Amino acid sequence: MIVRARPSRAIAFVFISLCLYLVYEIGTFCFSASSSLPNLTIPPGRRIQYPFREKGVGGRDEEKADAVRKVMERTWKLYKQKAFGFDEIKPASGGYRNSRNGWGATIVDSMTTTAVMGLSDAFADQYDWVVNHINFDEAKDLVDPFETTIRYLAALVSTVDLLEAGVITPPRPSFRQDILRQARSLADNLGPAFDTPTGMVWPRVNFGTKSGVNDDGRKNKYTRIHLARAGSHWLEYATLSQLTGDNIYLRNATKAWSRLVDSTEREEWPVYHRSPRLIWTGESVGSTRTLGAPDDSYYEYLIKAHLLFPSRASTKRYARRWLQAMTSAQKHLLSVSDTHPIHSFLLSYSKGMYNNKMGHLTCFIGGNLLLGAAYLNRADLLSFGKALVEGCRYSYFSTPSGIGPEEWSWTPRESKRNRAGQPEFFTGPVTAAQEKAWQQTGIWPTQANYNLRPEVVESYFYGWRITGQEKYRAWAWDAFTAIVNATTAEWGYSEVASVMATPASEEERRRNFRDTSESFWSAETLKYLYLTFSEPELCSLDNWVFNTEAHPLRRRI
Ligand SMILES: *[C@@H]1O[C@H](CO)[C@@H](O)[C@H](O)[C@H]1NC(C)=O
Ligand SMILES: *[C@@H]1O[C@H](CO)[C@@H](O)[C@H](O)[C@H]1NC(C)=O
Numbered sequence: 001m002i003v004r005a006r007p008s009r010a011i012a013f014v015f016i017s018l019c020l021y022l023v024y025e026i027g028t029f030c031f032s033a034s035s036s037l038p039n040l041t042i043p044p045g046r047r048i049q050y051p052f053r054e055k056g057v058g059g060r061d062e063e064k065a066d067a068v069r070k071v072m073e074r075t076w077k078l079y080k081q082k083a084f085g086f087d088e089i090k091p092a093s094g095g096y097r098n099s100r101n102g103w104g105a106t107i108v109d110s111m112t113t114t115a116v117m118g119l120s121d122a123f124a125d126q127y128d129w130v131v132n133h134i135n136f137d138e139a140k141d142l143v144d145p146f147e148t149t150i151r152y153l154a155a156l157v158s159t160v161d162l163l164e165a166g167v168i169t170p171p172r173p174s175f176r177q178d179i180l181r182q183a184r185s186l187a188d189n190l191g192p193a194f195d196t197p198t199g200m201v202w203p204r205v206n207f208g209t210k211s212g213v214n215d216d217g218r219k220n221k222y223t224r225i226h227l228a229r230a231g232s233h234w235l236e237y238a239t240l241s242q243l244t245g246d247n248i249y250l251r252n253a254t255k256a257w258s259r260l261v262d263s264t265e266r267e268e269w270p271v272y273h274r275s276p277r278l279i280w281t282g283e284s285v286g287s288t289r290t291l292g293a294p295d296d297s298y299y300e301y302l303i304k305a306h307l308l309f310p311s312r313a314s315t316k317r318y319a320r321r322w323l324q325a326m327t328s329a330q331k332h333l334l335s336v337s338d339t340h341p342i343h344s345f346l347l348s349y350s351k352g353m354y355n356n357k358m359g360h361l362t363c364f365i366g367g368n369l370l371l372g373a374a375y376l377n378r379a380d381l382l383s384f385g386k387a388l389v390e391g392c393r394y395s396y397f398s399t400p401s402g403i404g405p406e407e408w409s410w411t412p413r414e415s416k417r418n419r420a421g422q423p424e425f426f427t428g429p430v431t432a433a434q435e436k437a438w439q440q441t442g443i444w445p446t447q448a449n450y451n452l453r454p455e456v457v458e459s460y461f462y463g464w465r466i467t468g469q470e471k472y473r474a475w476a477w478d479a480f481t482a483i484v485n486a487t488t489a490e491w492g493y494s495e496v497a498s499v500m501a502t503p504a505s506e507e508e509r510r511r512n513f514r515d516t517s518e519s520f521w522s523a524e525t526l527k528y529l530y531l532t533f534s535e536p537e538l539c540s541l542d543n544w545v546f547n548t549e550a551h552p553l554r555r556r557i
């Protein structure tokens with residue numbers, strides 16, 4: 001017998017379900033909207049690095065450290081020969097390119113690498129360039145305050161720290177004032193970036209008119225920026241204030257991210273901010289939540305600010321924000337692949353939908369998690385970090401070249417629900433090549449190029465220095481040999497168009513070159529590789545914090 005439900009009952013059922021759903025949604029929203037940040041308990045003098053020396057393990061691997069240094073020497077020699085004074089060499093054709101206002105980005109950005117490697121002749125050339133040849137009062141193009149701070153300004157303040165710490169012998173006794181004069185000149189010229197009611201930075205500065213502008217050179221009140229641009233001045237400016245005794249830099253950088261770090265606005269996910277923001281009011285005008293670009297280094301700097309100045313009360317609040325954001329990310333964005341064995345990746349979230357794509361840039365987060373977890377003694381975040389480093393390693397391991405792509409996708413094992421409560425439909429492979437990669441490895445590239453980026457080897461560096469596990473050195477060596485194999489060009493090391501290429505001849509290998517080599521190749525990728533094989537006391541994580549361009553800054557403990 002078939003009993004037909006009476007319409008009134010059916011309506012009541014739907015109505016009650018809807019009410020329960022709404023109560024649930026409102027409840028989740030209210031309970032997760034945070035007013036209280038988690039407490040921190042950090043004993044003074046907490047060690048971050050694995051105790052290599054006490055255990056009598058993990059000394060310098062001379063052969064591998066030397067191989068990395070030789071690649072740096074070759075990079076420098078060819079740049080000096082063909083492109084000296086320009087921002088970058090074009091490594092396949094031997095030409096040059098100005099992409100960072102023509103102040104010689106490769107020279108300045110790689111000073112801290114030659115210092116750490118002890119390449120004193122190269123360092124002397126770089127020092128001379130900085131002190132005698134750069135004029136930071138003039139810039140041909142609009143200046144990007146974010147890129148300029150993390151590359152140029154960070155390199156300068158880090159060089160002062162490295163020289164004072166005796167990592168390299170200063171070419172002149174006047175080094176401190178020589179370099180700080182240039183650092184201040186640059187920072188003072190960047191000053192108009194902060195001329196907004198919120199203190200959040202303009203995307204560009206016009207050095208000619210001394211004003212903050214949009215990237216098209218104009219001004220309006222609807223300018224928006226992503227989180228990394230609001231938050232990636234703090235380490236550099238705090239250090240510059242420390243070195244010069246002038247607090248204006250620290251004050252401006254603190255104001256630039258205070259709309260975020262001091263925010264009391266209710267967030268669906270605890271202190272995991274929506275992006276982008278209007279610089280005029282600080283309001284969010286988007287709904288993206290990601291630990292990857294373009295928000296990445298905001299989160300990276302929350303914990304690093306605390307590590308740099310652990311005794312300042314304000315930085316404790318930053319560390320608590322970091323902790324809450326990371327716990328939130330673990331809860332909402334961690335995803336595992338439906339492969340055997342499983343691999344861990346990070347989703348992003350936008351407009352109420354999850355996106356099953358992860359970028360090479362996001363791979364910094366594994367190392368950042370290990371760093372914060374070691375300091376805050378959080379076993380849960382340590383495992384989260386290790387899992388993400390492994391996931392990024394799999395992105396390298398799974399390609400024919402042994403290098404990971406710029407962006408990839410996977411089939412998530414867990415089911416996620418979007419804001420409407422519907423099961424999320426993830427994207428799948430589209431092209432025949434993606435389909436083939438998916439069948440063979442369970443993941444597929446959505447952007448197959450490799451831009452000489454550091455984030456994966458950066459996370460291996462943290463993995464090695466924090467856990468002391470040899471596998472991180474082995475993975476770093478695999479990455480190094482694969483990268484050198486695919487990118488070695490006549491005049492340096494080149495970005496490649498596809499990590500999926502299987503060149504049958506030298507000519508085919510060269511056809512993969514994009515003839516570009518950004519300054520982070522020598523500033524970051526080679527530095528992190530070198531420090532993975534060097535003696536672990538060199539730039540120990542107990543005494544140094546790396547900015548997002550790998551320039552080491554001395555912790556003021
Ligand atoms: C943080 O510490 C304070 C004082 O010790 C305590 O009252 C509070 O409950 C703690 N909060 C959390 C979330 O543990
Ligand atoms: C600091 O910020 C103010 C705007 O509040 C700006 O006018 C000034 O140029 C900035 N100075 C530096 C050194 O950043």
Ligand SMILES: *[C@@H]1O[C@H](CO)[C@@H](O)[C@H](O)[C@H]1NC(C)=O
Pocket residue numbers: 401481482485486501502503
């Ligand atoms: C270098 O690349 C070629 C082809 O891309 C490959 O056959 C070879 O095994 C690689 N060598 C190393 C050391 O990775």
